[in-house]
Amino acid sequence: MSIDTAPTVSATALDATSGAATRRDILHRLLMTLGPILAALVIAGCILLAVGVDPLAYYGYVLEKGLFSPLGIQQTLTRMAPLLFLAAGLIVAFRAGMWNLGGDGQFLLGAVTAAASAPVFVQLMPAWLALICSFLIAAVVAMIWSLVPALLRAYQGVNEIITTLMMTFLGTSLANVLVKLVFRDPGTTVPQTRTLPVEDRLPRLFDTTITSGLLLGLAAIIIVHLVMTRTAFGLKLRIVGANPRAAVHAGLGVPGLTIAVFAISAGLAGLAGAVDIIGVQGNVRADWNPAYGLAVIPAVFLARMNGFAAIGFVFLLSVLSIGGESAARRLGVPNHFTLVLVSIVLIVLALAEYIDHRYNQSRKA
Amino acid sequence: MTGLFSEVFLSALLFGAVTAALPLLLAGLGEQMSEKAGVLNIGIEGMMLAGAYLGFVGAFYSGSLWLGFLTGAAGGVAVALIMALLCVRIGLNQIVIGIALTLGLEGLTALLHHFQFSRSYPRLPAADATVIPLLSDIPVIGPAFFKHHLIVYLAVALVFGMGYLYRRTQLGLNLQAAGDKPAALDVAGIDVIKTRTIAVLTTGALAGLGGAYLANVGAGLFIPFITNGAGFLGIVLAMLARGRPVWVLFGALLFGVCLSLTTAMQVAGINIPTDVIQMLPFLAVMIMLVLFGRRASLPAALGIPYERGAR
Numbered sequence: 054m055s056i057d058t059a060p061t062v063s064a065t066a067l068d069a070t071s072g073a074a075t076r077r078d079i080l081h082r083l084l085m086t087l088g089p090i091l092a093a094l095v096i097a098g099c100i101l102l103a104v105g106v107d108p109l110a111y112y113g114y115v116l117e118k119g120l121f122s123p124l125g126i127q128q129t130l131t132r133m134a135p136l137l138f139l140a141a142g143l144i145v146a147f148r149a150g151m152w153n154l155g156g157d158g159q160f161l162l163g164a165v166t167a168a169a170s171a172p173v174f175v176q177l178m179p180a181w182l183a184l185i186c187s188f189l190i191a192a193v194v195a196m197i198w199s200l201v202p203a204l205l206r207a208y209q210g211v212n213e214i215i216t217t218l219m220m221t222f223l224g225t226s227l228a229n230v231l232v233k234l235v236f237r238d239p240g241t242t243v244p245q246t247r248t249l250p251v252e253d254r255l256p257r258l259f260d261t262t263i264t265s266g267l268l269l270g271l272a273a274i275i276i277v278h279l280v281m282t283r284t285a286f287g288l289k290l291r292i293v294g295a296n297p298r299a300a301v302h303a304g305l306g307v308p309g310l311t312i313a314v315f316a317i318s319a320g321l322a323g324l325a326g327a328v329d330i331i332g333v334q335g336n337v338r339a340d341w342n343p344a345y346g347l348a349v350i351p352a353v354f355l356a357r358m359n360g361f362a363a364i365g366f367v368f369l370l371s372v373l374s375i376g377g378e379s380a381a382r383r384l385g386v387p388n389h390f391t392l393v394l395v396s397i398v399l400i401v402l403a404l405a406e407y408i409d410h411r412y413n414q415s416r417k418a
Numbered sequence: 419m420t421g422l423f424s425e426v427f428l429s430a431l432l433f434g435a436v437t438a439a440l441p442l443l444l445a446g447l448g449e450q451m452s453e454k455a456g457v458l459n460i461g462i463e464g465m466m467l468a469g470a471y472l473g474f475v476g477a478f479y480s481g482s483l484w485l486g487f488l489t490g491a492a493g494g495v496a497v498a499l500i501m502a503l504l505c506v507r508i509g510l511n512q513i514v515i516g517i518a519l520t521l522g523l524e525g526l527t528a529l530l531h532h533f534q535f536s537r538s539y540p541r542l543p544a545a546d547a548t549v550i551p552l553l554s555d556i557p558v559i560g561p562a563f564f565k566h567h568l569i570v571y572l573a574v575a576l577v578f579g580m581g582y583l584y585r586r587t588q589l590g591l592n593l594q595a596a597g598d599k600p601a602a603l604d605v606a607g608i609d610v611i612k613t614r615t616i617a618v619l620t621t622g623a624l625a626g627l628g629g630a631y632l633a634n635v636g637a638g639l640f641i642p643f644i645t646n647g648a649g650f651l652g653i654v655l656a657m658l659a660r661g662r663p664v665w666v667l668f669g670a671l672l673f674g675v676c677l678s679l680t681t682a683m684q685v686a687g688i689n690i691p692t693d694v695i696q697m698l699p700f701l702a703v704m705i706m707l708v709l710f711g712r713r714a715s716l717p718a719a720l721g722i723p724y725e726r727g728a729r
Contacts, residue, residue: 100526104533152513201704211707212716214458215657218650219707223700229693347521351514387532389642392525399518403510 086365089405093398100393104386111380111390119376127262132371135160135329136349137270140363141277142321143353148281149314150294155202155217156322156346158224161337162198163191163323165228167330168246168337169236175253184255188327195323196316198224203315207308213315225342232339244339255332266332271364273321278360290314322346348374351399355406370395425558431682432562432675437636439674440570441466441645444628445652446659446666447580448621453656454584455617456597456719460516461501463649464523465622466629468493471527473630474640475534477542486634487569487627494626495619497523502618506611509723520649528642535640545635567635569627580663593617594661597717600724610724625649654703657716673699 098108118125139156146153167187174183202216238247255265281287293300293310300307325345330337352370356362377391445462452459459465473490477483497519504510547565554564584590595603596613604610632648633640651673659665676699680692 100529104529201708205707212657215654216704216707218654219700219703222647222650223697223704226693226697226700230691230697233691233693347517351517354511354514387529389525389528389532392521393529394525396518396522396525400504400515400522403514403518404504407508407510 085405085409086402089401090369090398092405093394093401096401097390097394097397101386101390106384106386111384111386114380114383115373115376117376118379119372119374124262125375125379129368129371129375130263130267131333132375133367134264134266134270134332135325136345136367136370137267137274137364138321138325138328139345139349140353140356140367141270141274141360142318142325143350144274144277144281144358144360144363145290145321146314146318147353148287148294148358149290149310150297151206151311151314151318152214153199153202153217153315153318153322154214154346154350155199155221155224155319156325156349157342157344158217158221158228159195159198159319159322160326160329160346161228161342162224163195163326164330164334164341165231165236165246165326165337166194166323167191167327168249168334169231171249171253171331172247175249180253183253184331187331188324191327192320192323195319195326198323199315199319200312203312206315207311221346228337228342229339232337232341238336246336248336249331251335254335255328264328264332266328269324269328273324274360274364277321281358281360348395351403355399355402369398373398427682427686429558429560429562431678432558433565434678434681435671435674436563436566436570437674438677439670440573441628441632441636441648442651442655442673443573443577443667443670444624444631445649446655446670447576447663448624448628449649449652449656450659450661450663450666451580451593451617451624452621453720454597454661454717455593455614456600456717456722456724457501457506457614457618458512458516458653458721459501459618459621460513460653461497461519462516462621462625462652463645463647464516464520465494465497465501465625466632466645466649466652467520467523467527467643468497469626469629470633470644471530471629471640473626474542474633477630477634478540483542483545483567483634487630490630490634491623491626494622494624494629496622498619498622498625501622502615505723506614506618509725512721512723524643527640531640531642539639539641541639542634544638567631569631569635574667577663577667584661584663589613589616594717596724597719600719604724604726610726614724625652628652651699658703658706672702676702 094108094112098112101108101111119129120126139160142156142159143153167190170190171183171187174186177183178186198220199217202211202213202220205211205216206213232246233244236246237244240247257263258265258267279287281290289300289305289310290313292303292305293307293314297307300310329343348370349367352366353363356366373395374391377394378388380386381388381390445466448465449459449462452462469490472493473486475486476489477486480486501515501519504515505512545567548568548571550564550571554560556564582590584594592603592608592613593616595606595608596610596617600610603613628648629645633644637644655666655669655673658669676695679698680695683690683695684692
């Protein structure tokens with residue numbers, strides 16, 4: 054069986070080895086990414102004009118806050134930490150052909166678990182050990198949350214899109230119930246969990262406000278990328294993704310692998326929640342749901358499930374969301390415009406990839 | 419407990435259940451058609467929001483609820499047109515485009531609402547009910563099921579219309595084939611792209627109508643993110659219904675009862691956080707999936723764009 058032809062196997066610019074070709078590939082990739090983004094900005098700008106906002110001022114603020122101001126870029130890099138973990142989890146699932154659309158529920162439960170456990174652990178043990186324990190327990194809770202969809206898919210063949218969506222609705226409500234009833238900080242009037250003191254949170258990098266969670270996130274996504282592309286385990290998962298029936302005939306234990314995929318994917322989503330809480334927020338407020346998962350899913354697709362490309366897209370998402378929040382505040386536009394911008398960027402990028410693909414095909418023919 | 423289960427309370431509960439179920443029913447029926455034809459329509463949440471916003475705008479400025487339903491359906495179709503163009507005609511990834519459309523419409527409708535209505539939050543007057551004679555005189559059931567807006571009865575009739583369409587008509591069989599074996603449909607001389615486009619546009623119309631009902635009759639106003647996952651519930655209903663419209667109706671009613679129960683318990687002053695009650699419908703579905711999930715089947719070509727001659 055030839056695995057090399059499986060559609061999920063990556064053949065990206067960054068994996069290539071020869072010098073000159075690589076440079077041209079990277080240039081091409083860059084062009085194919087920046088061009089569509091520019092086009093998307095123009096389209097979104099027309100919407101801004103229509104509602105009477107100066108698009109140039111808006112984008113100026115987005116770039117200033119999201120990319121060029123020292124404080125802004127630090128916030129952008131900090132925002133990347135949870136997104137990278139989420140993207141890493143999705144890469145595992147999507148490469149193995151499983152649609153884990155339940156990232157938001159897993160994320161929130163991981164976040165609540167970390168928020169509830171970290172303040173307790175820091176009183177019992179050294180801070181570094183406490184944080185590690187919180188991370189682990191957050192990952193485990195998220196894994197358990199994915200067990201029902203995993204078992205249903207593995208042994209009953211139930212479509213995981215429905216089950217993970219259901220579990221994400223359930224998880225969001227459960228996270229709220231936990232915050233309001235179980236882990237509520239008695240010292241505050243607004244329902245929220247106990248706040249982890251700043252000195253006990255993940256250390257910041259050097260003299261900046263960037264969380265060291267960024268490094269953890271980068272490590273997670275690179276490890277996931279290497280495991281999926283360079284190891285026997287990753288190959289097995291990709292075979293399951295490319296053709297589950299062939300995988301059965303090749304003697305792979307598909308049910309076991311399915312459960313492993315869900316566990317890894319959900320575990321990473323749980324870690325995303327933990328890194329956001331332990332690194333940045335410090336507590337979970339009731340009804341807090343940043344819904345990162347929904348924006349990361351298309352980004353991972355556009356990155357063709359390549360870890361390195363996903364880092365780029367996550368960076369782009371972070372710039373847009375941090376910059377967009379600031380621009381919206383300054384210009385009196387509701388922050389919802391960021392959603393519109395992200396959506397147009399995603400669609401135009403998908404469209405550009407299609408045009409590029411067609412162009413390459415016609416050149417070959 | 420006597421207060422909770424009094425006759426008036428019970429019929430109000432059921433009335434609310436029907437009102438809450440209708441958008442889900444329309445979304446589920448729409449999604450079902452897309453899925454039958456092989457398109458996983460994750461953009462349905464965006465279509466509902468477009469329908470809710472434009473439906474409200476139409477009804478608010480014209481003063482006619484029916485015109486509102488029309489503009490709502492048109493809004494859904496407009497979004498579906500983008501989906502059909504990108505995912506059916508040129509075959510882009512349905513999940514990427516679907517999620518992107520949902521995100522975009524969430525943002526766009528919230529943005530437009532901010533500039534138009536966020537100062538005044540206008541409301542529509544309560545919708546006129548069509549009272550069905552005799553049946554509406556039955557205690558409890560009468561006021562609950564037979565005093566709704568005319569469109570509710572039409573939607574229920576549509577369930578049976580859909581059943582007829584899928585079983586007895588050429589178009590119904592074409593839709594089924596477009597999802598199960600598109601290549602065979604193509605060989606039979608039927609345009610797969612056109613068949614799927616019809617399905618996606620119909621989904622848009624139904625989802626838009628559902629959104630418009632939600633805003634105009636259910637709530638009487640438009641607020642950002644008003645659909646609150648109703649489109650995703652529609653996807654779930656369609657998948658659970660295994661291609662049978664009647665099951666979408668039952669599923670929608672089940673969700674409707676749970677949603678209505680949430681409001682009712684708050685009114686009755688029962689001290690359970692709404693989050694717990696909100697979990698009920700999803701819990702019910704998960705239990706159903708655990709018990710009966712094995713038999714859920716989806717069209718073979720679901721989510722795969724059709725390209726003639728491709729392997």
